[in-house]
Amino acid sequence: MEYQEAKEKFISTWGSLGTMWGINKAMAMIQALLFVSTKPLSMEDIMEELQISRGNTSMNLRQLMDWGIVTKEIIPGERKEFFTTEKDVQELARQIAKERSRREIQPVIKVLKEVSSIKDDKTEKTKELIKQTKALHELTENADKMLNKLINQDQNWLTKSLFKLIK
Amino acid sequence: MEYQEAKEKFISTWGSLGTMWGINKAMAMIQALLFVSTKPLSMEDIMEELQISRGNTSMNLRQLMDWGIVTKEIIPGERKEFFTTEKDVQELARQIAKERSRREIQPVIKVLKEVSSIKDDKTEKTKELIKQTKALHELTENADKMLNKLINQDQNWLTKSLFKLIK
DNA sequence: TTAAACTTTCAATAATTATTGAAAATTTAT
DNA sequence: ATAAATTTTCAATAATTATTGAAAGTTTAA
Incomplete structure (x- = not known):
């Protein structure tokens, strides 16, 4: 199994586990994506990688922040917002x-x-x-x-x- | 709070807790109803009390049996099937x-x-x-x-x- | 201040999941 | 064997939940 395949498998499995426990799929997938990312991601990055809309991404990032497991990162010189999840x-x-x-x-x-x-x-x-x-x-x-x-x-x-x- | 109100409150709360954890509402409510019932209930009893259809009751009872937390009771002289849940x-x-x-x-x-x-x-x-x-x-x-x-x-x-x- | 870059909101729509109800299947009593 | 009683199945429908996309809102740089 190659990197990309493994990563996708992890993200989608995490997404369906979420669903089984009453957590929405996009939310779980965003968290999974951030969890294995080596650097903070922008909304664009997330939309692109998971193929979901801007609104969906925005709302679920907000929820993840409400849950206290995702935080905004300010990256100097960047206008966009970036996000990371708790890695531990x-x-x-x-x-x-x-x-x-x-x-x-x-x-x-x-x-x-x-x-x-x-x-x-x-x-x-x-x-x-x-x-x-x-x-x-x-x-x-x-x-x-x-x-x-x-x-x-x-x-x-x-x-x-x-x-x-x-x- | 009177008996009937308390019972309904318990059943509907259990139902929504189920939903939050990925368990369907009718299934959780049937289990809750049986859990506080003093005697085995028939499908009719359950349909009546929870105001749900025969098909829904049948399917969810089956699921509860698959989960191993509800069992059929045979009551001598009765043609209908009766159900109980694990009480402990x-x-x-x-x-x-x-x-x-x-x-x-x-x-x-x-x-x-x-x-x-x-x-x-x-x-x-x-x-x-x-x-x-x-x-x-x-x-x-x-x-x-x-x-x-x-x-x-x-x-x-x-x-x-x-x-x-x-x- | 203005306008471009970016994010949020939310009504509309789509996707998913739950529920119904009636026909088919099964069981039981005679 | 027959038929009444009962349960199951499943296509149709309803209810719920998730997602989109574009307009409104906000922030930032010049």
């Missing part, structure tokens, strides 16, 4: 975990807490609803605590922890 | 982790391995592609190993491990 996989994982926790998991935990706290009228179905949502609440909260631990720890915590678990 | 959250988490690993993560690991093994022609861009996909390969493999550990361990391993990590 650990930091990347931390950032994604942080955002998914904040945007998606926390709101669900809130609802699970509410639902599992309804008044127990002693009917079987109410007891079941409370019991099951409580169990889910606990599991979700534990998983989320783990993510947050991951987010706030030093650089190598993730690898060390994973190693501890699998050893 | 730990087991549920294990099952989902197992399937997502098998269907989604393993194929990506395979591609990352291929891409990171291309011949190093000593150019900067090839070296970067190899380095970055190798790093991602390692991280993904570790995370997947953790998932598989989770899958194959005893019932309480998940809780214990999470506790160890966050304590």
Whole structure:
């Protein structure tokens, strides 16, 4: 497999993985492209390489910046804006975990807490609803605590922890 | 908040969480409904309660069975088929982790391995592609190993491990 | 200030994914 | 074997989500 083929395979695989986990394809592909690029890329570069429109590129770059995994680079003497992504996989994982926790998991935990706290009228179905949502609440909260631990720890915590678990 | 409201809130929240993580809404809602039901439900019951069509219900029940988290129940004297979901959250988490690993993560690991093994022609861009996909390969493999550990361990391993990590 | 270079926005459109509903298939009871 | 009950399939349709492209907006250089 040659460089170009390998690169394309990586980018498109990353794109479809994104799709499976609720992340839009263009967004995942832009991140993948930047991830293996040796230098910052302009919007033109990205449009060209991925064959996507200016608007699409602009919107998805913005989203990636909102997620905190892509940053604008100012290149002296250049009028265009250039972009880079976090190159360190650990930091990347931390950032994604942080955002998914904040945007998606926390709101669900809130609802699970509410639902599992309804008044127990002693009917079987109410007891079941409370019991099951409580169990889910606990599991979700534990998983989320783990993510947050991951987010706030030093650089190598993730690898060390994973190693501890699998050893 | 009354029972019915709480139940609906739980089901629709679970549905939208599913969507965010690439799982279709009806599938997540059916699972949620069964999860808090006190008894097995028929297709009619599910269609009625979630206001979805017969075809949709049938297809999504099948998918949930493929995922191994919903099973058919035979109820003596009844002609219809009835369905239940795994009620234990730990087991549920294990099952989902197992399937997502098998269907989604393993194929990506395979591609990352291929891409990171291309011949190093000593150019900067090839070296970067190899380095970055190798790093991602390692991280993904570790995370997947953790998932598989989770899958194959005893019932309480998940809780214990999470506790160890966050304590 | 002006205008060229560049980026953002957003309504229109396309692509994808989910859902319906009715016909076909299957199962069960007699 | 027959037919009623039930489930599955799948082409058509609807709903959702992603993408385009051009107009509006912004920045920069002279």
